[in-house]
Amino acid sequence: MDGTQCDKVSVFVCGAQKSGTTSLYAHFLEHPELQSPDRKEIHFFDDEATNWAEPDYERLHDHFAGPANGRLRYDITPIYQFWPDALDRIAAYNPDAKLIFLFRDPFERALSHWAMEFARNDEHLDFRQAIRDGRERLRDLPRNAPAWRVFSYLERGLYGQQVTAALRLFSRQQLLFLRAEDLRDDHAATLEHIRLFLGISPFPDTGPKREHGRYATPGAKGAGAEDLEHVANFVAADMECFKQLSGLDISKWPTQSSTISKPVVNMIRQKDKRPNILMIVADDLNSWIGALGRHPDVRTPAIDKLAGQGTLFTKAYCAAPYCNASRMATFTACLPSTTGIYHNENFWERAQRPQTAIELLKAAGYHTFGAGKVFHGMFDYATAGRDILKRAAWNGVEERDHLWDQFTSCVAEPLPTERPLNKLHDFSKFDEVPPFYHHFDWGPLADDQEALMPDEKVCQSVSDFLLSAPDKPFFCAAGIYKPHLPWHLPRRFFDMYDKERIALPLVKDGDLDDVPDQARAWALSPRDHELVTSNGVWRDAVQGYLAAISYCDWIVGRIVQALERSGHADNTIIALWGDKGFHLGEKLHWRKFVLWEEATHVPMLIVPPKGHIAHPIAMNPLP
Structure with a gap:
């Protein structure tokens, strides 16, 4: 097999298991424009014994007899x-495949x-x-343990x-979402939908297929209403997301029955009572920040005011001193x-990753x-730095469109012309500047650059969104970049x-001895x-960080x-937090990336809607 594009497998029926894929296989076997493999389920792409750094696709192609000759090769592995x-x-x-x-x-x-699984004697528990x-x-x-193949019922x-x-990897035009009952109850219309999706001639009309019906009868081993409710509650939040993304009408599914108790969904659907979240x-x-009293000179009046209106967590710590984590x-x-x-490990592409709060809120109608x-x-x-540009372009590494109804990404960051302002390195020999110091800089921006920040x-x-927010509960996220380096800010800060006169952090010369x-090494x-100290700019750096904090506060x-x-303040919760801390010399360290106090202790506060009472201080450590 030569492995050319026309001989690649181009159609995949990916699941779900026990959802009619075997019946669909029976229809596929009858279509002359589809080249069938030697068995329904090839199980090539879930084979953990394969060297996926250098996969041998010939093993996949060997499941097909002869060249494709214009036919579409398919694999039905649910x-x-x-x-x-x-x-x-x-x-x-095959990035052009259809699924x-x-x-x-x-x-x-x-x-x-x-x-x-029970019939196969792989399962011995009742349902x-x-x-x-x-x-x-x-x-x-x-x-990828074998047990997940058997016991992953829920x-x-x-x-x-x-x-x-799937939507992360393929365009919507490459994906076809169907309900199992469509193929069962109206096979002709469903097959017509599939053939238009694949761009092939009509399927032969040989009637419906009924495969593995012996497994489809509810009630085995006493399964009843409590079990249905248990499954419904387990998938409730995910189903809200699924409905939005797939566009399928699943209102008649048993787990969507109005008689089933689904506390999560029931709670979030009470639209008149749900607060907005900023x-x-x-x-x-x-x-x-001033409210935490950790630096005597810092000025953060806006954040301090919020702390006085809500709950300030005085012992909040980030889960990891890295942005992404x-x-x-x-x-x-x-x-x-x-x-x-x-x-910076990959998150979105992980199978069975936890859903984010934003996805759940969106699925709930926010x-x-x-x-x-x-x-x-x-x-x-x-x-x-290398090309002496006036702006640094933004790369939204973990931004994902599916999270948002509306999203505004960062614009390019304006930079001073004579960089670095702290003169710690020579950017005219930029290739000799270590990467850590490409943005280790501070100093005032020109006045005409403030509006471009x-x-x-x-x-x-x-602000524009809040002043024109839709007439429904909203979740509004504001991601402020400062006080991240570089500390290039308007001079007034x-x-x-x-x-x-500013206080410098307490640093003990022998603080790393024990x-x-x-x-x-960290x-x-x-x-x-x-x-910093050998160049006499420690005070300048601390001034820059304090200025960046005050800019953030502004x-x-x-x-x-x-x-x-x-007009939304009476029904909006405000949550403010720092993603990680920052060292400015403590323990002879700068930046973050360590598990010490300064790199992990962060501000966190929650302000209830106006008119609601909040506890002023929470002492319990977070998380």
Whole structure:
């Protein structure tokens, strides 16, 4: 097999298992323009024994007899939509492939799945036990462990997650979402839909197919209403997401019955009682806010005012001192040990990843709006420095369109012309400047550049949204980039701090003498404190960071003012937090990336809607 594009497998029926894929296979066998494999389920892309760094696609092609000769090759392996990395592997193999998904009510699918495994003697628990305590058999197992093929009765019904993964990899035009009952009850119309999607001639009319019907009868082993309710509650939030993304009408599915108790969905559907949420996250904002009393000179009147109106968490700590890890932990309510995101690892593409709060709110009917650095992203200071550009372009690494009804990304960041302003390196020999120092700079911007700053644009976008918000509950996220480096800011914020009078952090010369070698290596890589102090710019740097905090505070104040002008303040919760802290010499360390106090202690406060009582201070550590 030569592996040319025409001989590649171009059609995949990816699931769901127990949703009519075998019946569809019977129809595919009859179509002359489809080249059938030697068996229905090839199981190539879920084979964990394959070397996926260099996959041998000939093994896949060997399942087809002779060349395709213009026919479409297909693979009907229904675990693909559920198995970790299977869709990614398909996309790497053939990014132009077309994928078909058949979805069945999660309760009926789970029961049929259980019945099949029970009949095979791979399952010995009754259905009630299997979907409750039986799920413990999957605890702590890697997602590609063999047990996930057998006992994932409930997890396979999280269709919203699976559709999200597919939409990340393929365009909507490459995906066809169908209900299992469509093929069962009106096979002719469904096959017509499929043939138009594939661009082939009509299927032969040989009547409906009924395959594996013996597994489809509810009631085995006493399954009843309590089991249906249990499954419905398990998939409730995910189903809201699935309905939105797939566009399918699933209102007649048993798990969607109005008689089923679904506390999560019932709560979030009470539209008249649901508050709006304004979330503000600041990048690298450590605990130096006035309300926490951690630095005597800092000026943060807007944040301090919010702290006085709500609950200030005095012992809030980030889950990890890295941007991506901290934000993913916050938005999923899962520690890095659960998400697997400790630094800049991939999150969105992970199979069966936890859903973010934004996805759940959107699925619940909230209008989602975001602006700025909400999820991880970065400015390209390397290219800006090397090419002597006036602006650094933004790369929204973890931004995803499916999260938002509206989103405004960061604009390019204006930069001073004579960089670096602190003169710690020579940018005329930029290739000799270590990457850590491409943005390790501070100093005032020209007056005409203030209006071009990314956080200024975020402030404007968020304010405009609040003043014209839709007539439905909304989640509005404002991602403020400062006080992240570089500290290039309007001069008036530097003028707020007399660098000769500001308090410097307490630094003990021997503070690393009693720490492990690894911690010492982290603290001194790079050797920022030695560089800063030997060049006599420590006070200048602390002034720059304090100025950046006050600039951030000024942006926060304007956003809150816009909320108050909008008329929504009486029904809006405000949450403000820093994603991680920042060292300015403590323990001879600068920046973050360590597990010490200054890198992990962050501001966090929650303000209830106006007129509601809040507890002024919360002492319990977070998370």
